Amino acid sequence: MEIIVNGQKETGPPCTIAALVARKGLTPGALIVELNQQIIKQEQWQAIQLKDNDRLELLSFVGGG
Amino acid sequence: MQDDGLKLGDVTFTNRLFTGTGKFADNALIPKMLAASGSQMITVALRRIDTTTRSENILDFIPKNTNVTLLPNTSGARTAEQAVRIARIAREAGCGDFIKIEVITDMKYLMPDNWETLKATEVLAKEGFVVLPYVLPDLPLAKRLESAGAAAVMPLGAPIGTNRGLETKPLLELLIENCSIPVVVDAGIGRPSQAAAAMEMGADAVLVNTAIATASDPETMGQAFDLAVKAGRAAYLAELAEESGVARASSPLTGFLD
Numbered sequence: 273m274e275i276i277v278n279g280q281k282e283t284g285p286p287c288t289i290a291a292l293v294a295r296k297g298l299t300p301g302a303l304i305v306e307l308n309q310q311i312i313k314q315e316q317w318q319a320i321q322l323k324d325n326d327r328l329e330l331l332s333f334v335g336g337g
Numbered sequence: 338m339q340d341d342g343l344k345l346g347d348v349t350f351t352n353r354l355f356t357g358t359g360k361f362a363d364n365a366l367i368p369k370m371l372a373a374s375g376s377q378m379i380t381v382a383l384r385r386i387d388t389t390t391r392s393e394n395i396l397d398f399i400p401k402n403t404n405v406t407l408l409p410n411t412s413g414a415r416t417a418e419q420a421v422r423i424a425r426i427a428r429e430a431g432c433g434d435f436i437k438i439e440v441i442t443d444m445k446y447l448m449p450d451n452w453e454t455l456k457a458t459e460v461l462a463k464e465g466f467v468v469l470p471y472v473l474p475d476l477p478l479a480k481r482l483e484s485a486g487a488a489a490v491m492p493l494g495a496p497i498g499t500n501r502g503l504e505t506k507p508l509l510e511l512l513i514e515n516c517s518i519p520v521v522v523d524a525g526i527g528r529p530s531q532a533a534a535a536m537e538m539g540a541d542a543v544l545v546n547t548a549i550a551t552a553s554d555p556e557t558m559g560q561a562f563d564l565a566v567k568a569g570r571a572a573y574l575a576e577l578a579e580e581s582g583v584a585r586a587s588s589p590l591t592g593f594l595d
């Protein structure tokens with residue numbers, strides 16, 4: 273599977289959003305996930321299987337003015 | 338004269354100092370600054386996470402269930418479309434309806450792109466956002482933002498983070514005098530006295546981030562800005578006495594001793 277995560281190409285075994293988040297060691301609480309420009313709520317991460325060419329954005333709120 | 342507060346969207350702010358969460362040496366200072374300043378509106382930004390470093394969740398440092406409203410900004414957007422996308426993400430992520438539109442293409446002076454900002458305002462106001470556009474102080478543009486449904490207009494006093502104060506003062510005055518929506522002076526305010534000056538002129542609020550966050554003691558500086566904003570607002574409501582080119586004695590000019 274080849275997907276684009278935060279603008280970077282990534283290859284790996286097929287997986288769900290939840291599995292990808294876990295593999296990257298990210299804390300779900302602070303994380304906002306956008307898949308192909310659609311926000312995916314945390315409850316759905318387990319159910320959504322990533323596919324080739326998916327564009328995933330892993331975002332969070334940071335300090336700013 | 339009593340200050341009735343500033344109504345934006347459905348929220349009435351009784352404190353007219355808006356603050357930011359950027360540049361604090363330690364994010365643990367943010368809740369202390371909020372408590373000391375009484376600020377009821379605070380900005381946050383949205384970014385891609387850096388998977389190589391463990392970054393803190395800024396929202397953890399903003400006390401929940403208080404009267405503090407989150408103001409996500411669209412910083413990083415270079416076009417109206419990007420700003421709209423960030424605003425929608427922020428709302429879906431549970432940050433509420435307030436959005437500060439910030440569209441910047443000029444990375445040297447960080448001047449807001451007024452044209453893209455107007456386009457984003459038109460879209461987001463229709464979607465029910467409480468839109469606070471960050472702009473260069475330009476009266477015709479401010480009137481267009483007003484027509485587009487902006488909740489307020491946020492002109493800069495000086496470029497972001499410069500602490501140079503009200504360099505755009507004559508233009509800010511035009512906006513304050515002629516806009517029917519609130520005017521919030523955002524960016525460039527470096528000192529409490531400059532915040533007081535903006536409020537004396539009739540600004541409805543000021544947004545201060547760098548000057549508080551990068552002070553040696555942000556908590557006390559937050560308090561200093563709160564006092565200055567209150568003083569400036571009270572002076573505006575009390576209506577300033579006239580200036581004069583010549584001296585006007587305060588003590589009687591009669592009945593002198595020989």
